[in-house]
Amino acid sequence: MDAQYRTSQPHIFAAGDVIGFSQPGSVSMEQGRLAATFAFGSTAISNPALYPYGIYTIPEISFIGKTEEQLTDEDVPYEVGVAYYREIARGQIRGDTTDG
Ligand SMILES: Cc1cc2nc3c(=O)[nH]c(=O)nc-3n(C[C@H](O)[C@H](O)[C@H](O)COP(=O)(O)OP(=O)(O)OC[C@H]3O[C@@H](n4cnc5c(N)ncnc54)[C@H](O)[C@@H]3O)c2cc1C
Numbered sequence: 001m002d003a004q005y006r007t008s009q010p011h012i013f014a015a016g017d018v019i020g021f022s023q024p025g026s027v028s029m030e031q032g033r034l035a036a037t038f039a040f041g042s043t044a045i046s047n048p049a050l051y052p053y054g055i056y057t058i059p060e061i062s063f064i065g066k067t068e069e070q071l072t073d074e075d076v077p078y079e080v081g082v083a084y085y086r087e088i089a090r091g092q093i094r095g096d097t098t099d100g
Contacts, residue, residue, distance in 0.1 A: 003047075005035035013039050027051050059085050059096075 005013045013035040016028035030051060037045055055061040071078045085091040085098060 004038035005031060006038065024051065024053050026054060059091070 001007055001014060001019055005015050005019070007014050015031035015035040017023065019031075030048065034045060034047065050064055052064040053062060066074075066076075068078065068080070085096060091097075
């Protein structure tokens, strides 16, 4: 596989779990989008530096970018915002009272 997701067979492209370890669905989807774009001859795109992550739990969890630990290690100032699940509409409608 090359950087454009082309396999050793030049007319076959591959993306997602089939090319390596299991990875977040968002990464597989973006790889598939890029592979399709490359398959149609585009060269003016590159892999994104950041991917969003979604964890299929209840409630769902998602994140993108650096963690607090990484920012602290790099001396980058940051602010933390917290929204408790019990305080948002979905949590209230479902009657969930957990703090997550
Ligand atoms: C238990 C589990 C939990 C996960 N939790 C998360 C999570 O919380 N968040 C997250 O982001 N990711 C999660 N993942 C990972 C995510 O689901 C996968 O990485 C993602 O679905 C990979 O997408 P894909 O398109 O590469 O493969 P798939 O989604 O597996 O798609 C491959 C498709 O190819 C089809 N196929 C297979 N063989 C053939 C064939 N010979 N001919 C035609 N079709 C064929 C299959 O039926 C399937 O539909 C989880 C994975 C597992 C196993």
